[in-house]
Amino acid sequence: MANGNFPRNLPILDGKNCDKWCKQMKVVFEYQDVWDLVKLGVDSLVENPSEAQTTAYKESNKKYFTALFIIHQCVDAANFEIVGEAESSKVAWENLEKAYAGDGKVKKVRLQTHKQQCELLQMEEKEEVGAFFIKVMALVNQMKNYGESATNQSVVEKILRYLLPKFDHVVVAIEESKNLADMSIQELQGSLKAHEQRMKERSGEKNSEVALLAQSNNKDKRDKGK
Template identity: 30%
Template sequence: MDFAFSEEEVAIDEGLGNPKLCRNPGPGLYSHGPPFTSTPHILQQHEALSARELDHIFPIIDPKAKPATNHKVMVNSSNSSHMEGFSIDRPPFFSGNDYFYWKNRMTWFLKSMDLWDVIEDGPYIPTKIENGVVVSKPKQEWDEFDRKKIQLNARVIHCLYCAIDRNEYNHICQCKSAKDIWRWLEIIHEGNNKVKESKINILMRSYELFFMKDDESIVEMFTRFTNIINELQALGKVYTEYEKVMKILRSLPKKWEIKVTVIQEAKDLTKLPLEELIGSLMAYEITMKSRQQVEDMKKKSIIFKASIIDKEEEEASEEDEDLALIIRKIKKFIKCEKNKEKKFYPKKDSQKKELSNVENRRKT
């Protein structure tokens, strides 16, 4: 069968997911492909021929099948920060929230690109020695090495511009070096030395008052603990491994007292890594949960047996009450019958008494 379409028109575009013949060559809604739904209309003869050929080229295997991709999903360059995790060459995006998290990620990103020296040392300035004095080189005397070193500052500035939103850009757009940009972001989100000291005091108090909650798991507790430690470390306050281990052990509730005692006696806490401590506590937590489940099952079985016994006793007591009620009704019935006899035969009883009295008189 000869088709009315060329091979170029039938070829599927991998970027758009549909063949060229499905796109309207002119401007409009369908210039990049067919719509997901369309309004039916009466086909002309040439349109009907094209439709039959399309049905033959692209047969519908399952009419009820859902589309493999979401036709409504549109990629917006302004929201590209949400896709940053898919590329190791894309800097982490900062929108003004959680600066400590972004700062740490951005630091390692720049180090991985061999650009961190520009942040620490500032932009490279070509120099030369004249009459025993170090002076700046004029631009006309720059060599290839000088140009590459100067270009590094522009590369880092470009990375930082790509990693921040418009509000953050407004804060640092006047800076001429990557080092100044980094310093201004630190001042804005961390503050000066006095502000840092105040934040450190607040976090240190949270550290000192830290304890594990009753309804909290080891992982949840450790997550809260590391958040405090990381923020303190970002502000320059660092705790040793031993201090962290001791703080974790002191923060555990009373039900962990046996485990804490065992760890203190069996381990050298000055050499105990924090991850080993957390692993030991997590293993003990699993053991406690399994024991608790066994105890709960035992309690449920005891309660179930007790409920069965109570039910049987209730049924027996109900039977006894029913029997007692029947006996009471029988007694009441007999009593009623006796009262009826007395009411219907009172004369006979009086005549019997008179005859007995007369006989007694005769005998006397």
């Protein structure tokens, strides 16, 4: 049965966040137990239905319009024009898909654009591992949204190629000691972050040593000047 306790902060489609909004909405629909109805619609009531069939149909129809109500609450004024005339949640959802997904040619162009961005991607100097992974995964997810079937191994290999030269010896060690087909993205991120932390600690130790040496040299100069 649909859950009447809606989340307080529902996602709002504003025209710039379609991919993220769709993922969030699917979770909301699943939580309300109406996702199947949004995708498939409600079957028509059979002729001469039994009391149980009539009751089941009414319940499904109620949930169906609950889903439409949710969609109305989760779009801005401009996007309400796309769904406002829809008589069912299925039609409203399909209208939004058509409006934002475009036809096959548009999707191919967008996928190609994301692929080119992915090929040109490089880790920036001073960029931390965590921020870099967020950037890579955002681009990978965008490509998946337009039909790209990126395997876990292909993503791991891409990340290893995009890292800064200071990670080269870590990359070699990972490639020689790990089976990339079995390595998760989370495992790779953990290994790189651990290495990054060690480099920071060593850099901090070196800076401390340099500071101590400078202090010692200054003291020697002062002592000689006396």
